[in-house]
Amino acid sequence: MAAILHIRDLTKQFGGLTAVDAVSFDVPEGGIVGLIGPNGAGKTTIFNLITGVYKPTSGSIEFRDRSIVGLEPFRIADMGITRTFQNIRLFKNLSVFDNVLTACHLSANYSFAEAILRLPRFRTQEKRLMAKAEELLDIMGLLGYKDLIANNLPYGLQRRLEIVRALALNPSLLLLDEPAAGMNPDETEQLMRLIVRIRDDFKLSVLVIEHHMDLIMGVCEHIIVLNFGEKIAEGSAEEVSRHPQVIEAYLGTREEATDA
Amino acid sequence: MDWTYIQGILMLAGINMIAVLGLSLLTGFTGLFSFGHAGFMAIGAYVGAWISASPASTPAGLGLPFVLAIVAGGAAAGLVSYFIGRISLNLKGDYFCIATLGFGEAIRLIFNNVNRFGGARGWPGVPSKSSFLAILIADIVAVVFLANLVKSRHGRNMIAVREEELAAQIAGIDVFRYKMISLIISAVYAGVAGVFFAHYMTFIQPKMFSLTKSTELTIIVIFGGLGSISGSVLGAILLTALPEILRAFEMWRLVFYGAAVILIMVSRPKGLMGGMELTPSGIRKVAAERNALREAKAKLLAEGSGEEED
CATH class of the missing domain: 3.40.50.300 (P-loop containing nucleotide triphosphate hydrolases)
Known part of the structure; x- marks a missing residue:
């Protein structure tokens, strides 16, 4: 190989x-x-x-x-190439969903102007990102914790969330x-x-x-x-x-x- | 209290609000503290005054329309912030803060010593163009722009930089670029606020843009709550109005002001709004987060007792 x-x-x-x-x-x-x-x-x-x-x-x-x-x-x-960290580095104050949604950003390419004027490309791409984040959380069994602030997640699941965030890229x-x-x-x-x-x-x-x-x-x-x-x-x-x-x-x- | 007086306070609050909203993006959403934003306000104020003041006045201006003054004032502040950012944004948190402090003071001293712009004596005769309506429109535009920015992938990238810089980099976010964009936008906001300020006071002087002003802006952002646009709006109105309301107490009013800020920070360490937004979706989000925490706790407790039974 x-x-x-x-x-x-x-x-x-x-x-x-x-x-x-x-x-x-x-x-x-x-x-x-x-x-x-x-x-x-x-x-x-x-x-x-x-x-x-x-x-x-x-x-x-x-x-x-x-x-x-x-x-x-x-x-x-x-x-x-992406990684996780030995000492977990999540976006601690954001929800589980937002942690993953943020990392999905590479799958969208709308510009600043399109975001500020809320143009159609922004809307369709943003919908796609949300669907993607949701799907990833679902596959990895974290969908039930979607709205929880990452810091409040049990330790083992924080590690798992870090992997999900990495996969989002x-x-x-x-x-x-x-x-x-x-x-x-x-x-x-x-x-x-x-x-x-x-x-x-x-x-x-x-x-x-x-x-x-x-x-x-x-x-x-x-x-x-x-x-x-x-x-x-x-x-x-x-x-x-x-x-x-x-x-x-x-x-x-x-x-x-x-x-x- | 007559309407003109209240209107005056509201206008001043509205002008402060523009600067505070910009700083809110930099400090509240991107996590960079600045003690130099009065410097950007000064640039906006002076460039704006120069564009719109009549050629007959001393110091002489260009006598161009107010709209141009707003555009030029914002653009000039944004441009300067770009160069400041190039030099200082690679510095780690606290050092960046010190660098902005130095920059703010340097700008003030430059205006203090350039006689073309009136020097320390100031610039009288700036046309009175900041109407209540103009400020209101500017505030609405500022809020909508910021809210739409923050709720997009670009805004989320800035928040990621605030939350955990290294993880943001590893997640493919160009940290330097997002810090730079955030700084430029915040400087443009401060510059525009400066233009409105100059055309509201009709007289500007370098000492209006001292470190005290920068500190005031940062205090308002923290008071309102980092990462909350509603907090910045409320903070700007409350903290601009408070010294005026307390005017009856004369020399004690700033003591009350300080006490009020301390009280809020002690009772609500995350600021008035603490990252929450006063919008239907913002309230839904906070409710969902609380709910999720309750459910997660219940789930863990159930698992814990389940294991004991085994």
């Missing part, structure tokens, strides 16, 4: 600290790829580099064979940053099914950072392991879990293990 995202020798330095060190990997079209590693391994930094929040020190990021290095985050979003690559953080096993199970379902229904490729190994092992077809900014292993769940360096990064060396 062709790669939708192509990362080569990606490096990011903050002053003297190398947060990401010459990392290379691909995300295949339609694939679900897991990005794992201990805290501080540089996972979120890679997300920030892909989405344009940070500029890489060196290396290349190609999305559909086009370099996206140096583009503004909103342009990268426009091209079809019609992305072709979705980056999920610890989507299961703070979820109980039951909710994690639900989330796993959800990730697979949206990949199939929305024809997406997914790159997911997660610490819940059940989730990673359960849904990811390919796993990349980072430690101290470097890629230490890559492969299927089984391959990765047997890799000596991965075991060392997560569990410590054999001597340490016997000590404990």
Whole structure:
């Protein structure tokens, strides 16, 4: 399968600290790829580099064979890459519906003048946006909470709303940053099914950072392991879990293990 | 109290309202605080006065129609705001606020020192053109324009910038562009308000557009409630009229004014209207939100007790 995202020798330095060190990997079209590693391994930094929040020190990021290095985050979003955040970043004081409706804006192109004069194009497009937001909420089981202020939503559903908001942009690559953080096993199970379902229904490729190994092992077809900014292993769940360096990064060396 | 007196207060409130509505877009909907909007009012006032004052007066004007003065005053303020925005909109919240403060004072000092426009002594002989009707029409246009803007994808993008800038960027919103547009529109509003102000007072002086004026505008927006057009309208009327109503108390009136503002902010931290709109759809929205909260709570409680039974 062709790669939708192509990362080569990606490096990011903050002053003297190398947060990401010459990392290379691909995300295949339609694939679900897991990005794992201990805290501080540089996972979120890679997300920030892909989405344009940070500029890489060196290396290349190609999305559909086009370099996206140096583009503004909103342009990268426009091209079809979107993400969720480790610490949820919803439009807190807006209703669930308005959160999604706002993100639907890329599906409309009426101008300021058309909006202010309430011209026909404004009306038809606005109707379409509302229908789209409603439909997305319905598919994702949040329609019942449509009028609730996002901040009042239970934690697990806030994470889900963030995914819905990301889907509203019609992305072709979705980056999920610890989507299961703070979820109980039951909710994690639900989330796993959800990730697979949206990949199939929305024809997406997914790159997911997660610490819940059940989730990673359960849904990811390919796993990349980072430690101290470097890629230490890559492969299927089984391959990765047997890799000596991965075991060392997560569990410590054999001597340490016997000590404990 | 005779009608002329009340009309005078209403006209002043109407003029303030134009500036406050513009600032409401910038502060209430886009989340950028400004302490320099009196500067944009000053630009509008002086450019407007220059366009419409008679060539025979000192300082000399161009003697052109009032409508042109409004257009030119608004446009000049908008243009200046574009350059200010280019320099300062990349600054993070508080720093932008400080930058606007500096700009407002700089504009005032420039007018203070340019003798062509009367310098510190001011500009007398601005024609009295701000009629009650003209101000009323301007207010209606200002409200409709703003309401239609806010309830569109462009307005929602501005609100998204206020709510969570990073998430807005990731959602494909050009944050800088929307901040810029919001700043320009708010400056045009302030400029137009300045033109009306000049043609209402018939005499302008740089010290009318000091930091106190900028602060007053921002206080009105916050008092009315951030993110509420109705709040800005009510705030402009109440807070312009209040010092006048209290005029009988002479020197104590500004103390009362301050106390009234504190009282509102303590009892309603989100301002008079707190993001709510006094329109049928606005009231329906708030009712729906309250309902949804009640239902969600009931649902969670039911789930909680259900689990305990298991």
